Amino acid sequence: MSPLQLRIIGTIRTPYTSLDDTPVQAGLNPDGEGSIEFEPPYAEGLDGLEEFTHAWLLTWLAPLDADRPEPGLRQVPFLLRSKPRQFGIFAMRGPRRPNPIGLSLVRLLGVDGATVRFAGVDMVDGTSLLDLKPYAEQLDSPKGEVRSGWFDGVTFGDAITPSQLARRPPDII
């Protein structure tokens, strides 16, 4: 295996088959449920996860069967589709990144053998899992003042999929 090549360690199962109808962020769809089917050899690595309430899923956000072009470095975030404004890709969370790795905070519902059930779905069905890391409050909550850039100006409503966001009039996100 060449040095910077990744392994697929599992597959995520969700109710969403089209990217345009998949919620854009796990935190905006907290009650949507999904599951991860780990490749059987990796099930042993789940020992102890049941003591955590939340976890990070690192996912692969690009097709597996094609080379990928360099994405544009300035893009319009999905959440700003109704009033387009471009930001640098490192100031947003969109999927078309130099390395298309997704980061989703999910709530754990149960571990059963090689299957992990969770709530908080922003992945299309069949998404490949690269890593799962336990959420540790001691490491993952910021200290001091927190400002979240353009996110702080977004009113999060029921429109949480790319196609819903595109249909919204410009003054309602």
Next chain:
Amino acid sequence: MSPLQLRIIGTIRTPYTSLDDTPVQAGLNPDGEGSIEFEPPYAEGLDGLEEFTHAWLLTWLAPLDADRPEPGLRQVPFLLRSKPRQFGIFAMRGPRRPNPIGLSLVRLLGVDGATVRFAGVDMVDGTSLLDLKPYAEQLDSPKGEVRSGWFDGVTFGDAITPSQLARRPPDII
């Protein structure tokens, strides 16, 4: 570029040259400062990042010049070195993972061209950067009760590097 191959988009500069003397988690070394030198073509992607106080760094935790073996799926976390107990790799944050991708929450100090300065260092000097994502409170803070497994039983003291943790007597972490 083959589908699951990663690009190195920048290099992290820190005061730490040996992994054994590098703090084990960014959140445990909140005042240590480092910087990221982005590859020049990617500097454009930083537009808007200055409006965020915190960011996630996704890093490559393995050597770049060698194939890597499959890591053990049960390991002893660095933080438990003084009273060894094994956990599954997906219930801990250690670097020897099926996909050796690190996730560090850092506090942003400034963006200047292709350089990003930050506080909260848990990387050895020269670590390769795979992605930088802005921290968005709306997406990255868990809802409901939070339990962080074995982390909740660790008293975080001044011993934050692997070599310090190895020297500690069994009853003090």
